[in-house]
Amino acid sequence: KTLTALEDIYLPYKPKRKTRASVAKEKGLEPLALRILSQSRIEPNDEAKQYINTEKGVANIDEALAGARDIIAEMVSENADARTKMRNHFMQKATYKTVVAKGKEEAGIKYKDYFEWEESAKTAPSHRVLAMLRGEEEGFLKLNVLPPDEPAVELLENQFLIARNSSADQVQLAITDGYKRLLRPAMETELRAAIKQKADEEAIKVFAANARQLLLAAPLGQKNVLAIDPGFRTGCKVVCLDKQGQLLVNTTIYPHTGQGNLKDAEFQLKQLCERHNVEAIAIGNGTAGRETETFVRGLKIPDVLIVMVNESGASIYSASPLAREEFPTQDITVRGAVSIGRRLMDPLAELVKIDPKSIGVGQYQHDVDQSKLQKSLDDTVMSCVNAVGVELNTASKQVLAYVSGLGDTLAQNIVNYRNANGAFKNRESLKKVPRLGGKAFEQAAGFLRIRDAKQVLDSSGVHPERYALVNQMAKDLGCTVDDLIKDLNLQKQINLQRYVTAEVGLPTLTDIVKELAKPGRDPREKFEAFSFAEGVNS
Incomplete structure (x- = not known):
């Protein structure tokens, strides 16, 4: 069961403010409603006479029947099966309909494409959904997200109408009222929330992809x-x-x-x-x-x-x-x-x-969920920084903060240590940085590079935990690690299956060999300059 289904089951028992149905129940009309809903061969008018009670506020037959219909309408709108069917119906058949707000034609001209717009809610792209919602929020558009009424009411009638008599006629009136007054607004609110969430997710994916493209743009390198x-x-x-x-x-x-x-x-x-x-x-x-x-x-x-x-x-x-x-x-x-x-x-x-x-x-x-956007973009920046790798002895605090396992405090501690003690000679010396414990070292070390380090693997993406493994590979081939890194033929001779263990799987070994082939190489594309055609200025 989903959380939504659980909420549907609980809805009839959920404490709520005073409603027309609760008022009718206080007037003692619930038994009448249940009799009518059963759609047995009774005459509703005759049955309703028994519930006329001026002290309780039921002055005549019409008021008794209206109260009974209010109770039935609420029962229909809170029925779990009915809500599930209606939810699916809205998802499949609802359409966005927008019109310009009265007197806002000039002020809202930037939304002119939506002054009279209609499209399926199911297939509407995220940028148009967000545009319509913003137009509504700013007061320039009137927006509805609804399916046609008749098929929706028919769905409910197929579920609740079980006879053809005068009681069923009362139930039919209650169904129509329950849909238009209670169920339709509830389903529209749910649908709006669901579609907004989907639009947010799609937009955030685009934002993250665009950010990644900017962050991983080819660097020119060290030039004047x-x-x-x-x-x-x-x-x-x-x-x-x-x-x-x-x-x-x-x-x-x-x-x-x-x-x-x-x-x-x-x-x-x-x-x-x-x-x-x-x-x-x-x-x-x-x-x-x-x-x-x-x-x-x-x-x-x-x-x-x-x-x-x-x-x-x-x-x-x-x-x-x-x-x-x-x-x-x-x-x-x-x-x-x-x-x-x-x-x-x-x-x-x-x-x-x-x-x-x-x-x-x-x-x-600015229209999407800001906390989700921030998390997605922060994750994207961290992913890009870790993919490129960070030169430990020159990186700024801001870059170091995005290395997996570090954060602002440890990044500042690294910079302070570097300023006080000079350049890091090897990755192991990272452990001397205040508050940088074993767990942080384990997460961060593989993404930090030390150019021209005595240990050649310190300039690569190979994690210190796997240095012994690389040394063993070189020893088995009768060469040094330096030779192994420089010689592609030696790398091809490595039998990866021989080094698979419970801790080190084939994917990890494959990554290690790939890194040996290009230790510390920047994965970003080579810089290429471009220019616009002459005469084009905007």
């Missing part, structure tokens, strides 16, 4: 970069970064505000590129981005790569405590330009500094 945060009237903020992403110099140029300023901008950019041996220019893709790209390409600076960079969330980073801590004397525009340049060098290392919800991962992200 000049980064530009474009602008028209306020000018373009320009920064020069060294190969480690450190800020060297910043200035502002005005290539879009007049011929004199254009010449000055040309001179400044060429001078900066020559002075700092710039290898690539990163241009933010926001306002004036395409115009700035055209201007820079027109300079024809030799041997310099020009790349448009997604700047979503750069303004969030530039105003964050982290950015203020890193660049306390610079204004937010300079910090934003630095972020754009670093994104070109290593998108993952820079984007982890920003709340995943702020990097522009999709439409309607």
